[in-house]
Amino acid sequence: MELDIVELSRLQFAMTAMYHFLFVPLTLGLSILVAIMETVYVMTNRPIWRQMTKFWGTLFGINFVLGVATGITMEFQFGMNWAYYSHYVGDIFGAPLAIEGLMAFFLEATFVGLFFFGWDRLSKHAHLAVAWLVALGSNFSALWILIANGWMQNPVGAEFNPDTMRMEMTSFFEVIFNEVGQAKFVHTVSAGYVTASVFVLGVSAWYLLKNRHVDLARRSIAVASAFGLASALSVVVLGDESGYSASHTQKMKLAAIEAMWETHPAPAPFTAIGFPDQEARETHYAVELPWVMGLIGTRSLTTEIPGINDLVAEAEDKIRTGLIAYDALMTIRENREATQPEVRAAFEQNSGDLGFAFLLKRYVDDPRDATEEQIALAANDTIPGVAPLFWSFRLMVGLGFSFIAIMAYFFYRASFRGMQFPRWALYGAVAVIPAPWIAAELGWFVSEFGRQPWTVDGVLPTALSASHLSVGDLLITLAGFMVFYTILFIVEMGLMLKYIRKGPFQDVEETEIWAARHEHRLRTHDGKGPFAPTATPAE
Amino acid sequence: MILHTLIDYEILRVIWWALLGVLLIGFALTDGFDMGVGALLPFVAKTDVERRVAINTVGPVWEGNQVWFILGGGAIFAAWPPLYAVSFSGFYLAMFAVLSALILRPVAFKYRSKRDDPRWRSTWDWALFVGGAAPALLFGVAVGNVLLGVPFHLTPDLMPMYDGTYYGKFLGLLRPFALLAGVVSLSMLVMHGAAWLSLKAEGPVAERARTIGVRAGMVAAGGYALAGLWMAFGIDGFSLTGDVVRDGPSNPLYSEVARGGTWLSAYLERPWIIFAPVMGFAGIGLAVRGLQAGREVSTLLWSKMAIAGIIASVGLTMFPFILPSTVDPTSSLTVWDASSSHLTLFVMLVATAIFMPLILLYTAWVYKVLWGKVTEDDVNGNSHSLY
Structure with a gap:
């Protein structure tokens, strides 16, 4: 990878976003688990449940603050590193971010202080309400972020305005009720719930192994395994919903995840295992399950799923249509007042594919001067890296199913076997703590790497989105973030472990x-x- | 959707310009005292217990206060995308410095008292000091640079570009006038933090805060007056020339802009805006008197008035300019050509109208619950629940 602004900006964004998402899933899930525990406390009045609320609440707080702190970077990084993106789609993309602040951040951040400081100042019921408001705020925040992200995957409710050289919103309802955003939201929060459940389960299992805080650990396992089982089932079901929506919104991403080079007659087979080869455009040693892909992707036996090769041909057509739009756009811009109606009409007819013409900017300054080879190269660029997507996806799905099994097992032992857990299972629960984080990061990787070469699918190429910065600037901030975030991570892990070792205040x-x-x-x-x-x- | 045409595009732009001011003021009024307390920390609190008293006065509220900053970023993105794109990428390294400080600060609050080791605690105390003082200074420096104009231009594709040695270079921002603006901002927030500590703490912490707050208020007043004189005689203003289309498409390149004259001519065109600097000076004066006399609630309110007046005066003086360009005045961003679309501004206004009153309501409730002074007994008696 050569040192260019776009690649460095991508690296920085990926790094800071994935780092941010180390803390977010635990916040999403633990806020709810803590609120559930406090609800039990208020209903039963048993001090043990308040101690549980406070103990898990302390761990929640240590994690929460880094989620908040690293979230600040995310809110400003679009403008800092992706200035053209911010200009080009800010009219749509900015709105959910701002509403997130209004509806979610204020809620969680205002009440989280009261959660920790308000035990002696609030009635039991008021404090319980505060705990639920924190949980609600955190989860609302995920809703708006995923509406924003869903729009990058499936840009509905917007069109290009030649006067302002940007995308503008035409329907707020379409942006909010974007099927991709909605499916991703429920999938993502469920993944957060699983993360927190695995965390609570693992820490509690460690206490049981050490024979410490047994009351707290058993009750925590009961709550976490029930909540975790429901969430783990929902992650998989809703992940399938995401896959289904990709089959008609992001065909290339889906084909790349499945390493499906050729269009198969419906219903297509699912490649369980294989070795995708991007250069030869084929998958070696593929083990195929007949029909499965067609059923998951289209929920029918007759709908075809297009393969990568056909999609590249389609992209080439779109580049040509995009070039008509681009040519019309240049004519309109040269003489804004006196543009002939037929030029406007030509623009409007083809403006949906304008983004495809921008793919050529990597190769020529004026896309209209592009040669046939350059058009072919640009069309080829629409294939994301197949092998990394193929493997990440399979690993994520495998982990997702394993969480169902783990949660079901502990739920069964907790409910029907009198809370007796064999030691091997407890060791297993401790060992599996990092797994949901790996699955969540892989999920984001599949989603965002699979969107390449676009920042906004079919609308704006990544190569065009970055700010006009120097390599030196990027290296300074990249190094700064790395050092800074590494120190914070060590400090956070240190405190987490210290407070877990210390155990609840009884x-x-x-x-x-x-x-x-x-x-x-x-x-x-x-x-x-x-x-x-x-x-x-x-x- | 045609509902949005109920409010004219031009009016929506003015409303969102005003809301931008409201958000900045909201940020300065709430997070401002957190930053002020951070900047004051090493000077007002000498022992660990004193430091914990000072920190715990803002302990339960800094998190909510900081959201004003995040919401400010989000609202600029949603309502003024060109401003978001040009300013944050243009001030790249300065933004990075501010972000670092603002990331460090929450962590310092939360983690400082989680270990007893004095070295651990004093390291985080430094982080709180830098996390309070550095942004307070840098926000002023940024405002100073906006008044001076920024060397950027827009390509016909509206890609923001930066020119000369200035762009992205942190030191290029530290021009003398901008530094003066930074001093005003820092001293104003230190005064605000002192007013807060005077209300929420007692004993030596409150006493020292009052002494420093009085001095900070004087520096703020002097610096603010000096900045006014400097603007009258030493700094070029900007003005729109030719036909001004107020409800046209948001493309800065369509308007004509001239550089020259002075920003202060705004006070001849719109004499009523004099209320803002008057509020600024009067607020500082009354807050300083209040600190000297040991009045608590009223002092904080006067300090708030001073901050609101000073920030409003900057916006009102520059109107309709938001971010002027020195190298290519035509690229300057104004209220009339740098906003979101008509629909987006309307949608965002509806969202704000729904949520802002709710936010103010529950924030007020939280402050009410937390009313009262933080004492040394409090922090000694609650070492596992307080910071």
């Missing part, structure tokens, strides 16, 4: 007073009525 006196009262209630109600003994022997 107010022994409070627990004893509660237990005595509970005992008293049980006696006076004689085991009947509303205070039926449901406590575990540990209490």
